[in-house]
Amino acid sequence: MFKELDTNNDGYLDEKEMSEVFRERADRFMRMADRDRDARLSQTEFLEGADRVSKFLGRQMKEERKDLKAKKNEQKSKPAESSPPGKK
Ligand SMILES: [Ca+2]
């Protein structure tokens, strides 16, 4: 992902590379949110679009957190070899 964005392969994302990312995102957002296809977003279209994006991202993040938790529990359920169970 990072390497795809780093178009000149110098190991950094510079302003130009970043602005290309955002332009592409903005473009996609525009197409997704512009319900009446007049090539501009009304306040309603913008807010609805932002709402959809944030719900989508929220769901994704929730699932990622769930995965992370499941992984942590997996590790917990395995007996720790290096450290004996501590007393509280
Ligand atoms: Ca670069």
Ligand SMILES: [Ca+2]
């Ligand atoms: Ca529109």
